[in-house]
Amino acid sequence: MTRKFFGTDGIRGRTNQGFMTAAMAMAVGQAAGAHFLRGTHKHRVVIGKDTRLSGYMMENALVAGFTSVGMDVVLVGPMPTPAVALLTRSMRADLGVMISASHNPFQDNGIKLFGPDGFKLSDEDEMQIEALLEQGNPQLAASEAIGRARRIEDARGRYIHAVKASLPDQVRLDGLKIVVDCAHGAAYQVAPSAFWELGAEVIAIGVTPNGLNINDRVGSTHVEAMQERVVASGADIGIALDGDADRLIVVDEKGSIVDGDQIMALIGSSWARQGRLRGGGVVATVMSNLGLERYLGGQGLELVRTKVGDRYVLGAMRAGGYNVGGEQSGHMILTDHATTGDGTVAALQVLAELVREGKPASELLHLFDPVPQLLKNVRFGGGKPLDNSRVQQVIADAEDELRGKGRLVIRPSGTEPVIRVMAEGDDATQVEAVVDRICAVVAEVAA
Known part of the structure; x- marks a missing residue:
């Protein structure tokens, strides 16, 4: 069966055009809900979103779809994609949903689905949901079995706690001045809070979402504002996330951009020295620079390449027992701490190394010269x-x-x-x- 709705990262498109409509979102809720109604327990789905205007519409439509087939809904509001994955697993939910179009402009939106283990759905699960969407005529729940919806208020605190737990207790960020650009997106509250609670002086930008400004000249795909702020404020480093905070781009104290390849080189080699790296190398896509491959080879480490897409990186990591992987664009997957890309967790690993080494970011984060x-x-x-x-x-x-x-x-x-x-x-x-x-x-x- 040819994919009609699902791409490499869920379903995505221009809202109120094509298939990215409220009616489609409700149908996805019904199809995905029906697919995961397994066993006799009370079924539950966790739904999060980023800050784009259409999130309200898509959220309500998904709630209608899931509850109509008998699944309870837990709403967590604006939260990073990795937070939804985390909460899906910790709350023993059957399914997790993130409403986001990642780094796209506000006019777009998307639906990402996670299984009960917190990992993105397999190709097989997506194809079966597609088949149910094509089939239509969902099996609706009996009147007394319609699901309930509930909003939890402490989701941000749960995620912040989990993020901070990715660092050893003795690691503090005292003395570091950090510029954090949240792209007016899903991490606008949690990321600055996590860094501040660990002791850093935080200068936050991209933290005033209005539904229309997500990724607008801010965030990991538009780092110019952060570069200027880092240099002007004398910050030690800049951290830029995208709209759903699953990717990370860094700027050093001189304003130079550090992409995902350099971040993977740092984390991979650091974890290898600490005896934490599994699999004997790092997983990246075919787009990662040859300089990364040569650098890792010089460290006695392997670079395993996959097709473009973080789902393929994660698949190779799980198959080969690796715990560090990512993309040049900034998706960092550290499976010791998360089941999907998490820009905040990856940033903390970079900051921890900055503290340990006591070197400026410009020296620490430029480990190899990329080939043209x-x-x-x-x-x-x-x-x-x-x-x-x-x-x-x-x-x-x-x-x-x-x-x-x-x-x-x-x-x-x-x-x-x-x-x-x-x-x-x-x-x-x-x-x-x-x-x-x-x-x-x-x-x-x-x-």
């Missing part, structure tokens, strides 16, 4: 350009040219009709020439 890397997108109208013989030949020629000196990654986007062409290598001029040559042929074929 270039990514370009080619839009196409239809068909499968990568199946064309001319495209295949130019890709094969480029791979031969880069062999031993770099890498080539060509893939169709999972969310829009574009082909992504990425190359990296020691020679920046060669990398650019290779990418341009491939893009030109793809564009000609796709015209």
Whole structure:
């Protein structure tokens, strides 16, 4: 069965257009609820959201869907995605739902689903829910068996406690001045509170959500405001989260950006020295820089690569027994502490290392020089350009040219009709020439 609704990270789209409507959200609640009505116990779902305006609409529609098939609902309000995963497991719920479009603008929204173990649903579960959505006509509960909805008020405190528990008791952040950018998103209350409670001096930005400003010139995809504040305030470091706080980008005291590859290098090598790293390496996607692979190799550690998407990173981590993984874009998955990406937990690991080493962030967080890397997108109208013989030949020629000196990654986007062409290598001029040559042929074929 071909996926119609679920992408690489749940269901996502423009609200009140296409399938991202209140009616669809109610149908998802009915289908997902019916799928998880297993056993004779009283069934429960935990629902959280970020701060975008459409969250109210989607939340109410999901409540209607879940309760109509007999599932009780626990509402936790604006909370990070990893908090919903945590609460789903700790409350012994059958299902968790996060209403968020992550780093997208406020006009978009999405639905992420977690199983009772706090992990994102398997492909099999998603396909079965899709089948129920296509089928329609849900089995509604009898009048006396309709579910109830309840809002809990201490969810933020529970998550903050869990986040702080990811650090040893003796680690304090006293003396650190931190700029925290919460993207006007889900972590606008919990992240600054967690850092402050551990002793840091916190300068918080992106913490005044109004429903329309989530990710608007703030957060992990727009770090310019944080860079300026870090330098102007003389802060030791800047921490930028995205709309649902499952990804992290860091800025050092000089205002330089530190991406997910450098963060993985730091945490992976630090945990290896402490004897905490499992699996003998780190899991990342094909987009992570060759410099990371070389750095880890120099530490006697392996870099395992997966397809793009944190769900694939997590799948490889679980299969191979790894406990550190992530993406260059900032998703950090530390399975000792969380079942999904958690920007706040990852930030605390970085801050703990800053305290232990007593070095400035600019020295601590730049462990390797990234090799030149270039990514370009080619839009196409239809068909499968990568199946064309001319495209295949130019890709094969480029791979031969880069062999031993770099890498080539060509893939169709999972969310829009574009082909992504990425190359990296020691020679920046060669990398650019290779990418341009491939893009030109793809564009000609796709015209």
